[in-house]
Amino acid sequence: MTPTIRVEWLPDADQSLPLPSYETAGAAGADLRANFSDRAPVMLQPGTRRLIPTGLRVEIPEGFEIQIRPRSGLALKHGLSLPNTPGTIDSDYRGPLGVIVVNLGQDPIRIAHGDRIAQAVVAPVLQARFELADALSDTARGRGGFGSTGRG
Numbered sequence: 001m002t003p004t005i006r007v008e009w010l011p012d013a014d015q016s017l018p019l020p021s022y023e024t025a026g027a028a029g030a031d032l033r034a035n036f037s038d039r040a041p042v043m044l045q046p047g048t049r050r051l052i053p054t055g056l057r058v059e060i061p062e063g064f065e066i067q068i069r070p071r072s073g074l075a076l077k078h079g080l081s082l083p084n085t086p087g088t089i090d091s092d093y094r095g096p097l098g099v100i101v102v103n104l105g106q107d108p109i110r111i112a113h114g115d116r117i118a119q120a121v122v123a124p125v126l127q128a129r130f131e132l133a134d135a136l137s138d139t140a141r142g143r144g145g146f147g148s149t150g151r152g
Contacts, residue, residue: 003060003061003064003122004061005020005058005059005060005061005066005122006058006059007019007020007056007057007058007059008056008057008058008059009055009056010053010055010056010057010096012037012055013035013037013053013055013056014035014036014037014039014055014113014114015055017033017035017055017114018033019056020032020033020056020120027119028119028121029069029119029120029121030119030120030121030122031071031116031118031119031120032054032068032097032099032116032117032118032119032120033054033114033115033116033117034052034053034054034111034112034113034114034115034117035053035054035055035056035113035114036053036113037053037055039113040113041110041111041112041113042110042111043108043109043110043111044080044101044102044103044108044109044110044111045103045108046079046103046104046105046106046107046108047102047103047104048102048103049083049100049101049102049103050100050101051098051099051100052098052099052100052101052111052117053096053097053098054096054097054098054099056096056097057094057095057096057097058089058093058094058097059094060089060090060091060093060122061091062091063091063124063125064091064122064123064124064125065088065089065090065091065122065123065125066088066089066120066121066122066123067086067087067088067089067120067121067122067123068082068085068086068087068088068089068099068118068119068120069082069085069086069087069118069119069120069121070082070085070118070119071116071117071118071119074117075104078103078105078107078109079103079104079105079106079109080101080102080103080104080105080109080117081101081102081104082099082100082101082102082118083100083102084100086121087099087100089120091125099117099118101117101118
């Protein structure tokens with residue numbers, strides 16, 4: 001089943017920009033664009049973060065989520081990433097869709113109106129049942145913590 005994500009423009013959004021779209025036939029993520037109501041670019045200084053508007057609200061079918069992920073080219077070339085990656089948009093959220101970006105690079109980054117800033121991956125959601133146990137089953141790894149499986 002292919003889910004349908006319904007989108008709605010915010011009142012002050014530039015509706016001439018494309019909706020989220022997959023740039024290639026094999027793409028897992030649909031590109032999201034910066035949509036500034038005043039159309040003015042922003043400069044993101046090194047080490048700072050900002051909420052970038054997309055101009056959209058979304059309706060995600062029950063049983064799915066949208067994961068917001070960085071674009072690898074922006075991360076490699078400019079150090080632009082998302083501090084809460086992947087960010088989750090739940091199916092019952094109807095507010096404005098914004099992307100929290102962070103400049104992990106050494107130079108300021110200019111984000112212009114219409115720039116592709118992140119990608120949205122639609123994924124199924126399972127909700128688990130949590131229950132208290134007296135003991136947990138043992139494994140070869142046991143109670144080892146971070147890095148307990150060694151290197152290589």
